[in-house]
Amino acid sequence: MPTTPRNRLGDLERAVMEELWTTADAHPEGRTVREVHDAIGVDRGLAYTTLMTVLDRMAKKDLVNRERDGRAWRYTAASTRAELTSESLHHTLGELAGDKRRTALLHFLDESTPEEIDELKAALAELEARRPDLAG
Amino acid sequence: MLLVASLVVLAVLLAWPVPRALARATALRRAPRAALVLWQSTAVAAVLAALLAAPAAIPAAVGRQVRISEQWPVLAIAAALSGMVAVRLLLSADRVGRNLRAARRRHRDLVDLLGVPGEGADRHMRVLEHTTPTAYCVPGVRRRVVLTQGTLERLQPDELSAVIAHERAHLAARHDLVMEFFTVVHEAMPGFLRCDAALLEVHLLIEVLADRAAVRRAGPVSTGRAIVAMAGGTRPAGSMAMGGGTRVATARIGLLDAQHIAGLPVAVVAAAMYAVSAVLVALPLSLYGLAIAELTVV
Numbered sequence: 001m002p003t004t005p006r007n008r009l010g011d012l013e014r015a016v017m018e019e020l021w022t023t024a025d026a027h028p029e030g031r032t033v034r035e036v037h038d039a040i041g042v043d044r045g046l047a048y049t050t051l052m053t054v055l056d057r058m059a060k061k062d063l064v065n066r067e068r069d070g071r072a073w074r075y076t077a078a079s080t081r082a083e084l085t086s087e088s089l090h091h092t093l094g095e096l097a098g099d100k101r102r103t104a105l106l107h108f109l110d111e112s113t114p115e116e117i118d119e120l121k122a123a124l125a126e127l128e129a130r131r132p133d134l135a136g
Numbered sequence: 137m138l139l140v141a142s143l144v145v146l147a148v149l150l151a152w153p154v155p156r157a158l159a160r161a162t163a164l165r166r167a168p169r170a171a172l173v174l175w176q177s178t179a180v181a182a183v184l185a186a187l188l189a190a191p192a193a194i195p196a197a198v199g200r201q202v203r204i205s206e207q208w209p210v211l212a213i214a215a216a217l218s219g220m221v222a223v224r225l226l227l228s229a230d231r232v233g234r235n236l237r238a239a240r241r242r243h244r245d246l247v248d249l250l251g252v253p254g255e256g257a258d259r260h261m262r263v264l265e266h267t268t269p270t271a272y273c274v275p276g277v278r279r280r281v282v283l284t285q286g287t288l289e290r291l292q293p294d295e296l297s298a299v300i301a302h303e304r305a306h307l308a309a310r311h312d313l314v315m316e317f318f319t320v321v322h323e324a325m326p327g328f329l330r331c332d333a334a335l336l337e338v339h340l341l342i343e344v345l346a347d348r349a350a351v352r353r354a355g356p357v358s359t360g361r362a363i364v365a366m367a368g369g370t371r372p373a374g375s376m377a378m379g380g381g382t383r384v385a386t387a388r389i390g391l392l393d394a395q396h397i398a399g400l401p402v403a404v405v406a407a408a409m410y411a412v413s414a415v416l417v418a419l420p421l422s423l424y425g426l427a428i429a430e431l432t433v434v
Contacts, residue, residue, distance in 0.1 A: 010248045017249055061245050081250065085266055088246040089284070102339055103232075103315040104239040106306045106346075108271035108299050109366045109385055110339075116383060120367055123389040124360045130393060134357040 012054055013063075015040050020064065020077040030067065030074035137196045139427040143189040146420060150182035151325065155334040165387070166394035168344040170406035170413075172314065175338055177413035179321045183225065185420040190217035192427035202433045228324035236316060237276070244274050247282050254281075260307075261300075263288065269366050273303040275312035287366070295362035298354035305349030311342045340384055344391050356392040363389055 019039050023031060031039075037051045055075050058064045066073040079087070102110060128134075155178065158164070164171040191214050198207045251262025260279055264270075267286040274280040281303045291299065306312070318338050322330055350359040367385050397405040 013249055061242075063245065063249065084246055084250055085264060088243060088250060088264060088282070089266060089268065089270055103312065103319050104236050105243060105272045105274055106303070106311060106315075106342070108302055109363060116385060117364075117368055119383060119386045120364045120389065123386050124364050127360045127389055127392060128357055131355075131357050134355050 009054070012044075012046075012050075013058060015044075016051070016054060016058065017063065017077060017081075020075060021081055024077060024080075028076075029069075030065075030076040032069070032072045032074055034072070036075070139423050140189060140193045140196055143185050143192055143420060143423050143427070146423070147182055147185035147189060150178055150185060150416075151329050154178055154182075155331045159331065159333040159337040162387070163397050164405075164409070165341060165344055165391055166397050167402050167406040167409060168341045168348065168391075170409035172338065172341050172345065173413045174409045174416075175334075175341070176314070176317070177416045179318065181416040181420055183221070183321065184417070185423075186221045187218050188420055188424040190214040192424050195428060195431050200430050200432065202431065204433060224324045225320065229320045232316060232320050232323060236312075240274050240276050244276075244278060244280055247274065247280055251280075251282060254283075269368075271299045271303060271366065273306050275307060275310070279307045281307070290365050290368075291362060292358070294354045294358040295365060298350040298359040298362040299366070301353035302346045302350040302359075305346040306342070309345070311346065314342060315339065340387065343384070343388060347388055347392060351392055360389045360392055 016036060019036055020031060023039075027035075033048065033052045033055055036055065037046070037048050040046075041048065041051050055064065055066075055073075059066050059075070063078055064075045065078050066075045068074075155175075158175065158178065164174070194202065194210060194214055197210050202211070204211065247262045247264065251264050253259065254261025254263060258281070261281045261283065264282060264284045266284040267289075268284055269287040269290045270282075270284045271287055272282050274282065281300065283299070287299065288296065315338070318335060322335055347359060347363075350362070354362075363385055395402060
């Protein structure tokens with residue numbers, strides 16, 4: 001995959017988030033830019049200010065929270081990985097329900113009920129019977 | 137006066153009974169592209185008729201010669217009536233557009249953060265670490281196709297290519313813009329006129345159209361199997377059907393190899409639908425043109 005600046009930025013955000021998630025238990029008070037830089041920036045040869053910018057952007061996107069600690073900010077992940085995964089899969093119904101949800105994202109299959117599975121299988125069987133050439 | 141009445145009747149018909157009848161005409165789903173054009177021209181014609189009815193009434197109200205200095209109140213009333221329709225549409229477009237873009241931006245941030253970029257050359261794909269088989273796309277300039285690990289594990293290769301072709305068809309044909317247009321018109325209408333069934337039907341037509349792309353890529357049987365496999369995944373409570381019992385997925389499987397509508401080849405019916413669509417849009421424009429013919433402003 002070609003490495004574009006946008007890809008690198010995405011990788012960096014992922015690495016920052018990973019660091020905040022894995023250290024969340026040991027450091028519930030959060031991590032400063034300096035600490036995040038020491039953990040993931042030095043190896044990558046990144047400037048301190050680069051990580052400061054990335055964390056600032058992530059705070060604006062509500063991916064991380066921050067609190068003042070003296071002259072520095074302390075950053076924590078806004079949600080756990082499981083919470084974010086769940087949000088990206090079901091996009092919390094209250095926030096974006098019904099029509100809006102259908103229009104914002106186009107799902108391969110939006111609405112099906114467990115009771116529908118039998119009907120679906122019957123419809124597929126009919127289709128396979130109509131197209132025996134393809135049903136191999 | 138007859139022309140003005142016709143415009144008003146046309147607007148009412150296109151806003152109330154026509155969408156409700158079209159939503160029930162499920163046979164038209166077999167020609168999804170033509171059906172979508174018909175739906176769009178219905179909406180455009182309804183908006184045109186609503187916008188043009190008041191200005192068309194000017195000759196009937198003041199005669200063929202309009203003296204602005206004397207008859208400006210009539211003109212102002214006509215402008216206000218049309219303006220009300222226009223403002224409702226613009227406000228709705230603004231609100232819907234901003235909501236959608238904010239939701240998509242948030243979603244893109246999330247999948248970029250959580251998802252592993254897809255294998256191969258497709259830089260728009262993201263794979264989420266989750267066992268539920270799900271696939272969707274985030275439309276827009278920075279588009280994404282999102283799959284879960286569960287999708288990759290559950291589907292056969294040809295079924296997977298059907299799913300990906302389906303999502304790519306949504307993105308390439310900008311189906312999101314079609315949905316956005318209908319959502320804007322839907323929300324601009326007063327509550328009692330809104331027809332949820334119409335919005336659901338348009339959404340289904342978009343899915344059927346994307347299924348066509350999947351069938352071209354992987355064949356009807358593999359596409360049908362992909363739909364069944366994706367539906368069979370365990371679904372968390374709360375994400376159940378919102379469509380009021382419509383069997384959307386079953387309907388889609390039945391439409392994968394549709395060849396005829398009411399015994400006629402699909403192409404013939406589609407051609408007729410395109411013709412009706414053209415007439416629908418031309419109707420309010422011609423009625424308005426006739427109404428204000430020979431009108432002079434002094």
